[in-house]
Amino acid sequence: xxLLSVQIKSAARCPNLSNNNQFFDKPNSPWKLxxxxxxxVGTVSSRHSFVVRANGNKNSQNSxxxxxxxxxxxxxxPKGEGLKGNxxxxxxxxxxxxxxEFRAILRQDHQLMLxxxxxxxxxxxxxxxxxxxxxxxxxxxxCVLLATEKLDGxxxxxxxxxxxxxxxxxHPQEGPFGVIINRPLHQKIKNMKPTNLHLAxxxxxxxxxxxxxxxxxxxxxxxxGRKSILDFEEVIPPLCFGSRNRLDKASxxxxxxxxxxxxxxxxxxxxxxxxxxxxxxxxxxFWHVAACSSNLIFGSTQNSSSEGLWEEILQLMGGxxxxxxxxxxxxx
Numbered sequence: 001x002x003l004l005s006v007q008i009k010s011a012a013r014c015p016n017l018s019n020n021n022q023f024f025d026k027p028n029s030p031w032k033l034x035x036x037x038x039x040x041v042g043t044v045s046s047r048h049s050f051v052v053r054a055n056g057n058k059n060s061q062n063s064x065x066x067x068x069x070x071x072x073x074x075x076x077x078p079k080g081e082g083l084k085g086n087x088x089x090x091x092x093x094x095x096x097x098x099x100x101e102f103r104a105i106l107r108q109d110h111q112l113m114l115x116x117x118x119x120x121x122x123x124x125x126x127x128x129x130x131x132x133x134x135x136x137x138x139x140x141x142x143c144v145l146l147a148t149e150k151l152d153g154x155x156x157x158x159x160x161x162x163x164x165x166x167x168x169x170x171h172p173q174e175g176p177f178g179v180i181i182n183r184p185l186h187q188k189i190k191n192m193k194p195t196n197l198h199l200a201x202x203x204x205x206x207x208x209x210x211x212x213x214x215x216x217x218x219x220x221x222x223x224x225g226r227k228s229i230l231d232f233e234e235v236i237p238p239l240c241f242g243s244r245n246r247l248d249k250a251s252x253x254x255x256x257x258x259x260x261x262x263x264x265x266x267x268x269x270x271x272x273x274x275x276x277x278x279x280x281x282x283x284x285x286f287w288h289v290a291a292c293s294s295n296l297i298f299g300s301t302q303n304s305s306s307e308g309l310w311e312e313i314l315q316l317m318g319g320x321x322x323x324x325x326x327x328x329x330x331x332x
Contacts, residue, residue, distance in 0.1 A: 211267030
């Protein structure tokens with residue numbers, strides 16, 4: 001998304017959704033942005049509207065170079081239950097099954113060690129907790145982008161949190177893409193009078209969220225640690241994503257009792273970049289890159305508010321990030 005080509009026609013927070021909301025099917029992996037098909041969720045009424053155009057020139061040389069990135073799912077930290085020591089007390093600690101959580105624990109312990117050196121105080125290690133976040137210096141699948149004050153006034157993205165479903169570092173021709181996770185539309189699917197049978201029945205009480213300015217729609221699924229969900233692509237444990245061509249599979253999982261409707265989160269629209277575009281925006285200071293817990297990304301319940309998520313993640317990151325969370329929006 002070239003920020004210079006974003007055009008806004010009014011001060012609405014979310015755009016109107018047309019009767020023919022489009023999104024790209026995902027028939028194979030890796031995801032090729034092809035085969036537009038309709039999500040059929042109807043129309044969200046609003047007194048205002050704006051138009052966002054996303055354009056960009058692909059630089060094949062830059063986009064094919066992923067050496068500055070950590071890559072998709074950086075495995076420099078091993079998966080599994082973490083390192084097992086000889087201390088018997090280690091057996092009483094909870095097992096870590098997500099390598100991202102293990103990395104966060106290492107970062108926390110390292111920061112405590114630095115604090116001891118700086119302050120000369122003895123600080124004991126503490127549990128990581130279920131809601132954590134820390135900055136990253138590279139893009140990876142499953143990271144989040146946090147808008148900086150430079151995006152204040154760009155209403156689609158100001159104070160936004162974008163969950164990257166793909167970083168574009170393994171397959172630069174695809175480009176990074178994700179969904180904005182802190183823009184609830186405060187509308188249920190049934191209020192949109194959907195024509196899709198699964199949306200009109202199984203998922204009728206699910207809430208809609210604005211996922212981004214590009215015409216596509218995606219749903220997230222919280223798998224609760226199940227490893228046998230083959231019809232959806234895992235982003236980070238325990239979150240997968242799917243599109244319209246997987247709605248029948250999703251509905252079947254609900255009808256058979258494997259999952260509940262509230263285990264799904266539906267997004268209208270998505271955000272996408274060329275890899276070199278996103279890197280340039282990060283270097284220009286439009287985005288902070290962070291890793292955070294899945295509880296922050298998905299929320300504990302479908303009705304839990306995500307509108308304060310931008311502030312919460314920045315505060316958990318600490319330091320100058322926490323200071324940014326308390327700054328008022330820039331007047332443009």
